[in-house]
Amino acid sequence: MNKAIEIRDLSLSIDGHSILNNISFCLGEIDIACLLGPSGCGKTSLLRCIAGFEIPERGEILIKGIIINNPNHYIPVEQRNIGMVFQDYVLFPHMSVSENIIFGLKNLQQKRIKQRLDELIELLDLDDQINKFPHQLSGGQQQRVALARAMAPRPGVLLLDEPFASLDIELREQLAHELRSILKQDGITTIMVTHNQLEAFAMADAIGVIKDGKLRQWDTAFNLYHMPKTPDVADFVGEGVFISGEVINNKEVKTDIGNIKGYIPDNLTKGEKVRVLIRPDDILHDDDSEITAVVISKVFRGAEFLYTLEMKNGLHVQSLIPSHHDHPINEPIGIKLEIDHLVIFAD
Amino acid sequence: MTFRKYSEVLHSKLNFNLSNFNLALVLLSLLFCIPVIVICGSLFFPAKEIWTHLFNTVLIDYVSNSFTLLIGVGFLSLILGIIPAWLITMYKFPMSRYLEWAVLLPMSMPAYIVAYSYTGAFDASGPVQEMIRGLTGWEYHDYWFPEVRSLGGATAMLSFVLYPYIYLLTRASFIEQSVCVLEVSRTLGCNYVDAFRRVALPIARPAIIVGLSLVLMETLADYGTVQYFGVSAFTTGIFRTWFGMDNSLAAAQLSALLLLFVAVFIFLERRSRTQLAFHHTSSRYSPLLKQKLKGTRAFFAFFVCFIPLLLGFIIPASFLFNWAIESYSEIFNKDFYLLLFNTLALAFITALLALAIALFLGYTNRNSYSFINRLLVRFIGIGYAIPGTVIAIGVLIPFAWFDNRLDDFLKIHFNISSGLLISGTLFILIFAYLVRFLAISINTVDAALSKIKPEMDEVAKTNGFSHIGIVKRIHIPIMRGSLLTALLLVFVDVLKELPATLILRPFNFNTLAVRTFELANEERLADAALPALAIVVAGIIPVIMISNSISKSRLGYE
Numbered sequence: 001m002n003k004a005i006e007i008r009d010l011s012l013s014i015d016g017h018s019i020l021n022n023i024s025f026c027l028g029e030i031d032i033a034c035l036l037g038p039s040g041c042g043k044t045s046l047l048r049c050i051a052g053f054e055i056p057e058r059g060e061i062l063i064k065g066i067i068i069n070n071p072n073h074y075i076p077v078e079q080r081n082i083g084m085v086f087q088d089y090v091l092f093p094h095m096s097v098s099e100n101i102i103f104g105l106k107n108l109q110q111k112r113i114k115q116r117l118d119e120l121i122e123l124l125d126l127d128d129q130i131n132k133f134p135h136q137l138s139g140g141q142q143q144r145v146a147l148a149r150a151m152a153p154r155p156g157v158l159l160l161d162e163p164f165a166s167l168d169i170e171l172r173e174q175l176a177h178e179l180r181s182i183l184k185q186d187g188i189t190t191i192m193v194t195h196n197q198l199e200a201f202a203m204a205d206a207i208g209v210i211k212d213g214k215l216r217q218w219d220t221a222f223n224l225y226h227m228p229k230t231p232d233v234a235d236f237v238g239e240g241v242f243i244s245g246e247v248i249n250n251k252e253v254k255t256d257i258g259n260i261k262g263y264i265p266d267n268l269t270k271g272e273k274v275r276v277l278i279r280p281d282d283i284l285h286d287d288d289s290e291i292t293a294v295v296i297s298k299v300f301r302g303a304e305f306l307y308t309l310e311m312k313n314g315l316h317v318q319s320l321i322p323s324h325h326d327h328p329i330n331e332p333i334g335i336k337l338e339i340d341h342l343v344i345f346a347d
Numbered sequence: 348m349t350f351r352k353y354s355e356v357l358h359s360k361l362n363f364n365l366s367n368f369n370l371a372l373v374l375l376s377l378l379f380c381i382p383v384i385v386i387c388g389s390l391f392f393p394a395k396e397i398w399t400h401l402f403n404t405v406l407i408d409y410v411s412n413s414f415t416l417l418i419g420v421g422f423l424s425l426i427l428g429i430i431p432a433w434l435i436t437m438y439k440f441p442m443s444r445y446l447e448w449a450v451l452l453p454m455s456m457p458a459y460i461v462a463y464s465y466t467g468a469f470d471a472s473g474p475v476q477e478m479i480r481g482l483t484g485w486e487y488h489d490y491w492f493p494e495v496r497s498l499g500g501a502t503a504m505l506s507f508v509l510y511p512y513i514y515l516l517t518r519a520s521f522i523e524q525s526v527c528v529l530e531v532s533r534t535l536g537c538n539y540v541d542a543f544r545r546v547a548l549p550i551a552r553p554a555i556i557v558g559l560s561l562v563l564m565e566t567l568a569d570y571g572t573v574q575y576f577g578v579s580a581f582t583t584g585i586f587r588t589w590f591g592m593d594n595s596l597a598a599a600q601l602s603a604l605l606l607l608f609v610a611v612f613i614f615l616e617r618r619s620r621t622q623l624a625f626h627h628t629s630s631r632y633s634p635l636l637k638q639k640l641k642g643t644r645a646f647f648a649f650f651v652c653f654i655p656l657l658l659g660f661i662i663p664a665s666f667l668f669n670w671a672i673e674s675y676s677e678i679f680n681k682d683f684y685l686l687l688f689n690t691l692a693l694a695f696i697t698a699l700l701a702l703a704i705a706l707f708l709g710y711t712n713r714n715s716y717s718f719i720n721r722l723l724v725r726f727i728g729i730g731y732a733i734p735g736t737v738i739a740i741g742v743l744i745p746f747a748w749f750d751n752r753l754d755d756f757l758k759i760h761f762n763i764s765s766g767l768l769i770s771g772t773l774f775i776l777i778f779a780y781l782v783r784f785l786a787i788s789i790n791t792v793d794a795a796l797s798k799i800k801p802e803m804d805e806v807a808k809t810n811g812f813s814h815i816g817i818v819k820r821i822h823i824p825i826m827r828g829s830l831l832t833a834l835l836l837v838f839v840d841v842l843k844e845l846p847a848t849l850i851l852r853p854f855n856f857n858t859l860a861v862r863t864f865e866l867a868n869e870e871r872l873a874d875a876a877l878p879a880l881a882i883v884v885a886g887i888i889p890v891i892m893i894s895n896s897i898s899k900s901r902l903g904y905e
Binding site: 051052053076077078079080082083084086088090092093094103104106149150153155159 | 527528530531532533534535536537538541545546549550552
């Protein structure tokens with residue numbers, strides 16, 4: 001894999017507060033990565049370190065194999081060949097859309113500038129907007145212009161800071177898919193910051209979960225959901241509850257809702273107390289099941305209900321059930337466990 | 348019922364009853380528009396001979412001198428204002444935290460006072476040239492020294508004290524745009540200098556033009572400086588025509604010509620203000636990473652920002668201070684107390700009246716959708732752009748006419764003389780002040796009132812508060828600070844006002860500004876220092892308030 005960007009043991013503190021701690025990851029050409037985490041976790045600071053607006057105290061940043069930042073060496077923002085789309089786009093208010101887009105294309109022949117502009121206008125479907133000014137555009141259009149402006153100089157890495165935060169919620173997922181295909185078409189390596197996992201799932205080839213300034217896991221969306229490496233990641237990505245259990249052998253764990261089979265890591269030996277993650281999709285509704293649970297609360301989500309159920313032993317679990325099964329609160333319903341990926345941590 | 352009507356009904360009670368007060372509003376605006384109407388109206392009276400005479404003698408001088416002043420002051424204050432604004436916004440260098448507000452200090456100096464101070468210091472007989480002669484042994488004509496009392500000198504004096512307008516507005520624009528837009532431009536390959544040239548400066552252009560328009564309006568309005576330096580400009584010309592030629596029609600028509608110039612700048616200013624709204628870049632603020640300058644560059648940045656402060660405040664203030672110490676024992680007597688009391692009382696009464704009128708207008712217009720109402724209030728606000736000289740003449744002509752008619756009438760019918768009932772009294776002076784400074788209190792009160800959302804009244808009503816209760820518990824606490832600001836700003840401006848006071852003051856009534864002017868014109872510069880210094884000290888108050896409100900408003904900026 002050709003590394004488009006590599007971060008090695010990066011740490012940042014601001015005013016004596018540690019913001020980022022030993023972050024390392026790398027990203028291949030044309031890959032799209034998301035930094036996912038709750039607000040205040042340090043993900044935007046990481047992006048700003050890559051851009052050069054923050055100066056890390058330790059570690060290295062390399063773009064295309066070239067060191068752009070380490071403790072002895074700092075390349076200024078404007079020489080890093082990065083593109084950045086800011087949270088609320090910040091278009092230049094005194095320039096038209098096309099002037100905004102070609103802003104970063106200095107030292108190029110007029111013909112090449114025009115060519116790149118046309119390419120981007122087509123790619124981002126901005127035909128009707130090129131002569132307008134930023135205040136005449138809608139939020140979605142502004143986002144496209146900001147994106148085109150950042151993509152125009154063909155940056156080594158494109159950085160997106162919460163690109164969907166100022167848009168309507170309904171638009172976000174659709175735009176995320178669109179954005180992904182645009183970036184892939186133009187062949188730009190991208191790192192995006194978000195706190196919304198659905199956006200991350202829709203966009204990313206790889207996702208880094210950051211909490212308290214530490215990179216908890218760097219993985220695909222599927223693996224983060226089904227094979228989280230730490231309880232933190234399991235907790236932040238997707239829904240679910242932990243129940244306690246005990247390892248019986250290297251394939252089975254005993255819990256209060258029955259024995260569960262699956263892959264158990266070698267470090268967990270027989271008799272060890274563990275916590276097992278139960279996702280809402282691990283619990284199926286089954287009228288014939290012997291196990292029953294009482295409906296405590298439910299949230300309607302269109303195609304399905306997310307039920308919170310209370311088991312006989314007082315344990316609470318969640319279950320996603322197709323919405324034609326509309327059970328009133330306090331009704332006992334039959335459930336069964338169907339766990340494809342056992343997620344288990346030592347207690 | 349449309350929503351608009353519905354809400355009008357909802358809020359109608361606490362705006363006073365619109366239908367009853369509309370008439371009051373119209374009368375009030377008419378009253379305050381009298382000077383402008385009189386001045387513009389004077390153009391309808393033919394006065395061809397006067398104009399031929401003026402044209403053949405002095406008019407070209409007035410126009411060309413005023414024009415040269417405008418260009419010179421505009422250019423110089425742009426340089427003195429914009430460069431420190433950029434350096435202080437973007438870089439850290441020695442003392443930059445203090446310079447940030449200190450470069451505003453020249454605002455506290457009326458231009459005429461700076462002119463007196465520089466003349467005293469740098470004239471042929473002043474201490475500076477004396478020292479040069481002492482050190483070199485040269486005689487007066489052996490060396491070249493710039494003549495303070497000249498057109499160039501007036502340009503310098505006005506620039507030294509007016510550039511803060513440009514600094515203030517430009518810096519506000521830099522701060523507002525700074526963080527995000529500048530960061531974007533850097534990710535697109537701009538270094539700091541490129542970012543300034545290609546992004547910051549163009550975005551700040553409307554703000555700079557607003558500042559420049561204010562500077563140029565003040566330049567046109569200046570009387571004290573050009574008069575003292577013997578430069579024939581519009582304002583001195585109007586004075587000369589009025590007092591010297593005793594020709595009120597010609598003076599009014601000259602004023603009308605001056606108003607035409609002013610109107611251009613009013614137009615420029617208003618248009619640029621509306622553009623400001625479109626030049627808003629981001630609602631998100633994050634702290635700006637200021638670049639730390641070292642070595643010669645740091646010293647250079649400090650030097651560049653320190654120069655305007657030195658020229659506009661430190662030099663004139665320290666000379667004034669020295670002279671004030673010299674003349675203190677002679678000047679600081681019973682007469683000075685009376686002078687101080689007169690001035691303060693006059694300023695305070697005017698400020699209070701202005702506030703009361705502004706409150707009345709504010710509540711009348713509160714949540715009103717009447718276009719006419721808003722237009723009327725705006726029209727009243729134009730007074731601020733009109734030179735004091737013009738206002739004084741526009742006030743004096745109609746009131747003197749009224750006094751004379753009244754006197755004639757009383758003589759004929761009752762055989763008593765009323766004399767100059769209004770035009771010789773403080774009333775006319777206060778009225779002229781109100782015409783000129785009402786805009787300040789109107790703007791401040793409007794800004795304060797707009798903070799009180801109609802919903803707040805509604806919440807209070809649903810909680811069972813009466814109208815008086817709402818005003819007491821909600822309006823007054825929210826507006827208190829702003830009302831005090833309105834009071835202070837007008838107070839200080841009255842204190843500094845010179846030309847209108849010179850024309851309109853009653854006999855034997857002096858203010859600090861007039862006394863300073865008189866003493867300086869008698870070449871008693873040392874004696875003028877104490878009243879001048881008193882004006883400067885008062886002038887520092889609004890500067891402090893302005894720099895405070897900036898530091899409060901700059902979200903995420905440090």
